[in-house]
Amino acid sequence: xxxxAIQNLGGHVVSVDNAVRVYDTxxxxxxxxxxxSVKQLSKLFGIKTxxxxxxxxxxxxxxxxxxVDRSDIVVILGFxxxxxxx
Numbered sequence: 001x002x003x004x005a006i007q008n009l010g011g012h013v014v015s016v017d018n019a020v021r022v023y024d025t026x027x028x029x030x031x032x033x034x035x036x037s038v039k040q041l042s043k044l045f046g047i048k049t050x051x052x053x054x055x056x057x058x059x060x061x062x063x064x065x066x067x068v069d070r071s072d073i074v075v076i077l078g079f080x081x082x083x084x085x086x
Contacts, residue, residue, distance in 0.1 A: 001085065002077055005044060011037070014071045020064055023078035025049055029056060029063070030073045041075055046084060 003016045027049040030038045038050060056063050068074050 002045065002075060006041070006075075009040065009044070015067050017067065019076060020066075021061070023076055024080065026078040026081045027051060027076050028073065029053060029068055029076070032072075035073075037073060041073065045075065045077065045081060047075070047081075 003013045006013055026045060026047045028038055028041055028047050029051055031053055032038065033050050033052055041047065042050060051059070053068070056068060063076075065074070065076065
């Protein structure tokens with residue numbers, strides 16, 4: 001669902017995969033937290049948690065997803081998103 005929504009808006013999806021661990025809350029990881037693309041994705045998916053790539057290392061528990069370093073913007077959809085579309 002997320003991939004199709006991004007592609008329908010003209011975005012380029014590099015990878016779609018299952019997360020290594022369970023995320024209760026969705027989040028966006030971005031090089032530039034204030035860019036228009038991040039704002040649009042936040043609005044589209046209702047994601048309020050936006051962090052920079054630099055902040056990832058300081059999180060507990062850490063985000064050990066392989067895709068984090070592959071893209072300027074990474075969207076991780078958690079259980080909160082799953083509940084919103086049911």
